[in-house]
Each structure stands twice: as C-alpha cells, then as structure tokens.
Amino acid sequence: MSNQMRLDSIDHAILHHLEQDGRLSNQELAHLVGLTPAPCLRRVRRLEEQGVIAGYHARLNPEAIGRHFCVYMLVEITMTSRKIVEEFEAAVAAFDEVSEVRRVYGAIDYIIRVDVEDGNAYERFQAEKMYPLVGVHRIVSHPTMKAVK
Structure with missing residues (x-):
C-alpha cells in the first residue's frame, strides 16, 4: 500500500x-x-x-496434519552482508515446517514459528536444516504449551 x-x-x-x-x-x-x-x-x-x-x-490446523509440536525459535545470524540475509530468509521461508518468519529489532534477528510432529522432529529440523544455513550464529528454542488465542 x-x-x-x-x-x-x-x-x-x-x-x-x-x-x-x-x-x-x-x-x-x-x-x-x-x-x-x-x-x-x-x-x-x-x-x-x-x-x-x-x-x-x-x-490449517497443525494438529490435524500431524504437527502437534509448536516451537518459537529466536535466531541470531551473522549479518556480514545483504546476500547472507537474503539467502537465510529465502531458505527459512521455503521450509515446510516453518509457518511464520519475522525479522525483529533487538538482540535477536528473527522469530520463527516451527510446527512439527514432536520434540524429536524439532531436533532433526534444527540440526539438519537450521544450523547448516550460512550465517546462523545462535538459536534459542521456546516450545509452547498451548495456544490461548
């Protein structure tokens, strides 16, 4: 607009x-x-x-499609170039497990919502998809208890 x-x-x-x-x-x-x-x-x-x-x-209802486990990831990247930022954002946005990505102000760079089957699936997602991305410096994970709204 x-x-x-x-x-x-x-x-x-x-x-x-x-x-x-x-x-x-x-x-x-x-x-x-x-x-x-x-x-x-x-x-x-x-x-x-x-x-x-x-x-x-x-x-979609994540539970109805087998994604009962919701985790919010706080991700810090090493923003040494615009190219790294663009590659990181494109890669994360393409992951099926990711339902929301927000670049934010402050100490962290991104808040990412991940919906997966369980804790083991999340661990695999983080280890196999997130950590190998260029520029990832730190990830802090916050599994959720329940959706209130």
Missing part, C-alpha cells in the same frame, strides 16, 4: 468479517455490513486493488 488509504467504518467491518471467514459470499458479506451486494463488491475489489486485502488462504 504505497499511498495510505482512508478506511471508513464499513471498510473496517468488511475487513473484520473477511478475517473471520474469508469464504463469505458477497451476498452474505453485504448483509453483514449493511450494504447491497454491488457496492459491497466494489469496496472489496478496491480493498484488494489497494493492497489492503493481500490475499485469501486456508488456515
């Missing part, structure tokens, strides 16, 4: 309902936000074109 777009209360309502259920039909969405279908569709298309709505996807 290069130019900041002004969003009104109806735009916010559209975004709220689509975040809750991206499969809503235009008819259902229009009803929920108090519009008729044609203006609702125009607003959704505008929000898509302006980059406010970046896309639609299915949110």
